[in-house]
Amino acid sequence: MDVSTRGGKRLLNRDDWMRAALEAVAEGGVAAVAVDRLAKQLGATRGSFYWHFRDRRELIDASLEKWESEHTTELMPEVDAIADPVERLRYLFREVYEQAVDPIEVALASAAGEPLVAPVVARVTNTRLAFLRRIFRDLGLARREAADRAWLAYAFYVGHHELATNDELRKSQPNRLDLIIDLLTAPSARKEMRR
Amino acid sequence: MDVSTRGGKRLLNRDDWMRAALEAVAEGGVAAVAVDRLAKQLGATRGSFYWHFRDRRELIDASLEKWESEHTTELMPEVDAIADPVERLRYLFREVYEQAVDPIEVALASAAGEPLVAPVVARVTNTRLAFLRRIFRDLGLARREAADRAWLAYAFYVGHHELATNDELRKSQPNRLDLIIDLLTAPSARKEMRR
DNA sequence: ACCTGAACACCGTTCAAGT
DNA sequence: ACCTGAACACCGTTCAAGT
Numbered sequence: 001m002d003v004s005t006r007g008g009k010r011l012l013n014r015d016d017w018m019r020a021a022l023e024a025v026a027e028g029g030v031a032a033v034a035v036d037r038l039a040k041q042l043g044a045t046r047g048s049f050y051w052h053f054r055d056r057r058e059l060i061d062a063s064l065e066k067w068e069s070e071h072t073t074e075l076m077p078e079v080d081a082i083a084d085p086v087e088r089l090r091y092l093f094r095e096v097y098e099q100a101v102d103p104i105e106v107a108l109a110s111a112a113g114e115p116l117v118a119p120v121v122a123r124v125t126n127t128r129l130a131f132l133r134r135i136f137r138d139l140g141l142a143r144r145e146a147a148d149r150a151w152l153a154y155a156f157y158v159g160h161h162e163l164a165t166n167d168e169l170r171k172s173q174p175n176r177l178d179l180i181i182d183l184l185t186a187p188s189a190r191k192e193m194r195r
Numbered sequence: 196m197d198v199s200t201r202g203g204k205r206l207l208n209r210d211d212w213m214r215a216a217l218e219a220v221a222e223g224g225v226a227a228v229a230v231d232r233l234a235k236q237l238g239a240t241r242g243s244f245y246w247h248f249r250d251r252r253e254l255i256d257a258s259l260e261k262w263e264s265e266h267t268t269e270l271m272p273e274v275d276a277i278a279d280p281v282e283r284l285r286y287l288f289r290e291v292y293e294q295a296v297d298p299i300e301v302a303l304a305s306a307a308g309e310p311l312v313a314p315v316v317a318r319v320t321n322t323r324l325a326f327l328r329r330i331f332r333d334l335g336l337a338r339r340e341a342a343d344r345a346w347l348a349y350a351f352y353v354g355h356h357e358l359a360t361n362d363e364l365r366k367s368q369p370n371r372l373d374l375i376i377d378l379l380t381a382p383s384a385r386k387e388m389r390r
Numbered sequence: 391a392c393c394t395g396a397a398c399a400c401c402g403t404t405c406a407a408g409t
Numbered sequence: 410a411c412c413t414g415a416a417c418a419c420c421g422t423t424c425a426a427g428t
Contacts, residue, residue, distance in 0.1 A: 006392075006393080006428075012393090029308075031226060034419085035421065035422085036419065036420045044393075044394090045394055045395070046421075046422080047393065047395070047396095047422095048392070048393050050421095050422070051391085051392055051393070055421080055422070056420095056421065056422090110306065110307065111305065112358070112360055113301070113361065118361050118362070118363070121364075122361050122364055126363075126367070129367055147367070147369065148374045149374070149378075151355075151369050152351060152378065154354070155357075155358055156347060156350050156351045156354055157354065158354030158358060159350035159352065159354030159355070160354070162305075162357060163320065163346075163349070163353060165307055165308035166308065166313050166316055166317050166320070168313070168317035169317055169320055169321070172324055173346060174343035174347075179340070179343045179347070183344075183347065183378050183379070184378070186381050199410090199411085201409075201411075206411065206412085207412090229400085229402085230401070230402065230403085231400065231401045232400090239413090240414070241401080241402075241403080242404085242405085242413060242415095243412050243413075245402095245403070247411090250402080251401095251402065251403090
């Protein structure tokens with residue numbers, strides 16, 4: 001944390017650039033991370049940027065990793081304390097369904113295919129899938145069925161937010177979570193229908 | 196279809212530019228539509244482009260509308276012929292689940308929030324939601340429940356493809372559709388569980 | 391050790407001038 | 410009617426030179 005100065009101005013460090021980059025991601029997605037704009041914003045030249053980072057790619061890489069470590073394992077312990085698996089799922093979904101979602105998260109999800117973003121998304125997703133599998137295992141489902149439902153649940157979560165970024169479509173969005181929780185946690189449905 | 200020439204070279208029209216633009220979208224998303232690159236590709240100058248289109252925005256707009264009218268109502272009549280609503284849903288999901296998806300579709304879905312893309316996505320999605328609602332209505336569900344399940348089904352579809360663009364994650368993807376169809380078409384689950 | 395300033399390539403947009 | 414070529418602003422990247 002060396003906060004040196006020169007000629008009155010505070011010298012910049014990697015963290016300053018990364019914070020500015022994450023702000024840009026939140027506002028306009030990864031594409032909005034422009035070295036030139038950040039430099040102007042921070043009162044420096046582009047040349048200065050290249051002292052701290054090899055290139056734009058490294059800035060984005062480092063920024064997303066920073067975000068990941070700060071945001072991915074955040075509410076996990078809290079949720080883990082809920083014993084009933086259905087309630088645990090309900091809590092999790094209410095959390096992400098009703099509240100405003102982290103704009104960085106949305107930006108990353110909708111750029112999951114880009115080579116810069118893919119590894120971050122993969123790591124975060126795997127953590128969450130493991131968490132969901134635990135829930136369905138605790139519900140008494142077989143390993144494979146639990147894995148499949150976890151995928152279904154997470155795919156729904158991702159798609160839901162993808163669709164919700166579109167103002168027009170948000171109107172069609174159901175406002176009760178119960179149905180979703182019910183369906184996801186239903187006993188093996190096909191068998192149910194046969195009785 | 197005026198195919199004029201001058202000095203040996205065929206003159207370009209709007210359609211030539213739009214085709215090139217859609218190719219670019221398929222390969223690298225909307226961001227890859229660069230007037231400069233397209234011009235080089237087509238053997239023309241950037242200046243020429245601005246004879247046919249007001250700006251880059253209009254090119255993308257027109258291209259996506261062209262794609263929409265060609266791809267959105269394509270297999271609807273064919274699917275509509277299937278009488279059993281569960282089978283209709285199964286057919287629809289198998290179609291999009293197993294086969295390689297149109298890369299333009301994927302590119303658009305993952306840019307659903309961008310102002311240029313949003314209206315197209317909204318129109319296509321609304322058409323498909325209506326179609327899904329029909330299926331659940333035919334299954335005997337009430338209007339509201341049918342609407343909610345349609346949203347669930349479509350959100351899953353979008354999220355599934357979002358996740359599948361990530362090579363790492365595709366491994367966790369379940370390879371049987373049955374579970375998903377079963378859950379989506381299950382009779383009201385909460386009640387089932389209570390008996 | 392950290393930054394500036396100039397340079398170059400790429401891209402969006404405009405416009406006078408050419409055919 | 411359709412296109413070229415030059416111009417300008419924006420952005421990524423490099424590098425010699427400054428403090």
